Amino acid sequence: MNRIPMLRQEEHTELYLFAEAIKARRYFRKIPMNLLLEMLRLSxxxxxxxxxxxxHExxxxxxxxxxxxxGSLMVTSQGEFISRLEAPGDVVGEQAILSPEARTMTVxxxxxxRVLAFPNEVFRVAEEMSHIPAIYLSFASILAEKLRITEAQAKLRRNARPQGNATPPCIAIVDIDSRERRVIRGTLSTLWKEMKIVEYASPKEFIETPAERRFDLIILDPLYDHDYHDEQELLEALGESVGLHNCPVFAVSEWCNDxxxxxxxxxxxxxxxxxxxxxxxxxxxxxxxxxxxxxxxRELEQVEHAADTDRLTNLANRRRxxxxxxxxxxxYPxxxxPFSLIITDVDNFKHYNDTHGHQMGDVVLASIAAILKRSVRRGDLAARFGGEEFVVLLPKCDKPAAFKIAEKLRQAVEEEEIPYQEQQPSGxxxxxxxxxxxxxxxxxxDMLLKRADECLYQGKEAGRNVVIGAEMLQNTAA
Structure with missing residues (x-):
């Protein structure tokens, strides 16, 4: 492993190129260029x-x-893939700086x-120092922002996995060669008897799979598919489709030898x-x-799930x-x-509760929660907001898509068979x-919740059992 101290390269021809490349990343955007150059010279x-x-772990x-x-760096721990660094400015090693025990990962x-390595002493401040250097504060800011983003990414990944033990793990095998699919299926069957396998005879067949289908592992051979004009078009389509499933992807292919x-x-x-x-x-x-x-x-998530779940509805609680x-x-930066928020409220719920009692009211809430849970996409979050109100959070979802999902949910509630529903004021x-x-x-x-709540209020005023978007509020105000 070859190392070149940047401090000795005051006029290093690549120093400014390094600074420009990493300054585009979120952790470094607010650092002035002259200070960033000083920081890089410490590496x-x-x-x-x-x-x-x-x-080394x-x-x-x-x-x-x-x-x-x-280049590209892979981070693993105990043989398990953790993350990948592939964009200039990606940072790794900050957790070891904060907790200097034996390394818990391999990179x-x-x-x-090529990477820039910052030695441990850069992050230490002597007790007798009367002030903290600006460079140290800049590094502290980078560490804090990186940890905040890493934690946010972990929350979204955790939510993308199915909770509970009711559903067996589901694995997709995507390969044009039926013999290869048979070999992988046979190996899986001996190793993982409780799982379910879905096979696809071509990448195109997998790409056209509805987003509602949920996988815990995708095994694929990305060999050229004649339904696509070229290799790049196929990879882009596969990448977009794989991203919808939020699960590990394992490529088994002659193509991987290169x-x-x-x-x-x-x-x-x-x-x-x-x-x-x-x-x-x-x-x-x-x-x-x-x-x-x-x-x-799965074990870790089940413990966390119990602490973050509303007992009555089995949806996420307000904290989560x-x-x-x-x-x-x-x-987002x-x-x-974009991401969207849907807020919903059971119409005339007080009438139902007063007429049929709180126990039947709980049945209604559990029924609505079940509709939300089975109707949203993998990676979305359905939560009980309080009382008879629920919220659905939709990552990577723009206005038109969110409105369609809300309308789908509205229709599902309207069509659900719920005891004594005919005795409601609207029938x-x-x-x-x-x-x-x-x-x-x-x-x-706060403003997002307020805007969604204003839409809900207008929907109630308009007669209930409707979907109102924020742009409809703007049109009404005009």
Whole structure:
């Protein structure tokens, strides 16, 4: 591993290029260029070759923080894939700086890569110092922002996984070769008897799968599909489809033997690779690792789920909803993807409660909650907001899509068979929905909730059992 101290390179020709590249990342945007250059001069330029380890799990040497300049780094812990760094300015190692125990992760170069390494002493302030240097404060700001974003990403990933034990894990196998599908299916069947397998005979068939279909692992061979004009078009379509499922992706293909192809797959969201031809042991070993990681994560999430769940409805409680909303707002500047909020209220619920009693009222709330839970996309969050009010949070969802989802929910409630619904004032038990989208309808969480609530109120005034969007409020005001 070759290291070049940047401090000795006062006029380093690449120093300014490094600064420009990483300044585009969120952690560095607010740091003045002159201060950023000073910070970079405290680092060492590290050149890594493919498969070379930058950090070893269990290492007890003083920790360093690393900033990626070029290439791709894979982060693993106990053999389990954790994350990937592939954009200039991505940061890793900050948690070890804050908690300098033995390293709990391994960082490996997936391709030839370059990083800037910041030694441990950069993050230390002597007790006798009367003031804290600006560079130290800048590093502290980077660490805090990175941890905040990492925590927000973890909340969204956790929500994308199915909760509870009722549904067995579901695995997709995407391969044009029926013999290869049979081999993978047979290996899975001996390793993971409780799982369900869905096979696709082509990438196109998988891409056309409805988003409601939920997978816990996708195994695919991205070989060229004649339904697409070229390789790039196929990879873009596959990447978009894979992203909807929010689950690990494992590529098993002759295509994986080429480094540039693996890099393309990594950018598409593939977490692990196996080139063909492969040994039976290698396939079993990879699939066993996925199984262990799945159940380890499942156990952790079940404990967290119990603390974050409303007992009556089995939906997320208010605390979890607030945390999820904050995570969406935190990630927006980086991802630039709008998200939407739907708020709904059971129409004339007080009449139902007063007429049939609170126990039957609880039956209604549980029925509405079940509709919300089964109707939203994977990765969405349905929560009990309070009383007879519910909220649905829709990541990566613009206004038109959110309105369609709300209308689908409204119809589902209207069509649900609920005891004594015919005794309601309208002759049926219904719900009204308000929809608002961030950042178009609000610039913060409080305003987003307020706008959605205003839509709900207008829907009640308009006669109930309707969907009102924030743009409809604007039109009415005009």
């Amino acid at each position: 060492q330029l590290v050149m890594l070759t493919q498969d070379e380890q930058l950090v 269990g290492d007890k040497n003083p920790p360093e923080m690393y900033i990626l300049l070029h 490996t170069a997936e391709v030839d890569s 480094e540039s192809n693996r890099e393309k797959l990594a950018q598409m969201g593939v977490g692990d690779f196996l080139g063909r031809p492969y040994s039976t042991f290698d396939l079993r070993h990879k699939l066993s690792a996925f199984k262990v990681a799945y159940y380890r994560q 909803m607030d945390e999820f909303l904050d995570a969406l707002v935190t990630l 980086e991802e630039r993807q 049926n038990l219904t719900a009204t929905f308000g929809v608002a989208t961030y950042p178009f309808d609000a610039e913060n969480v």
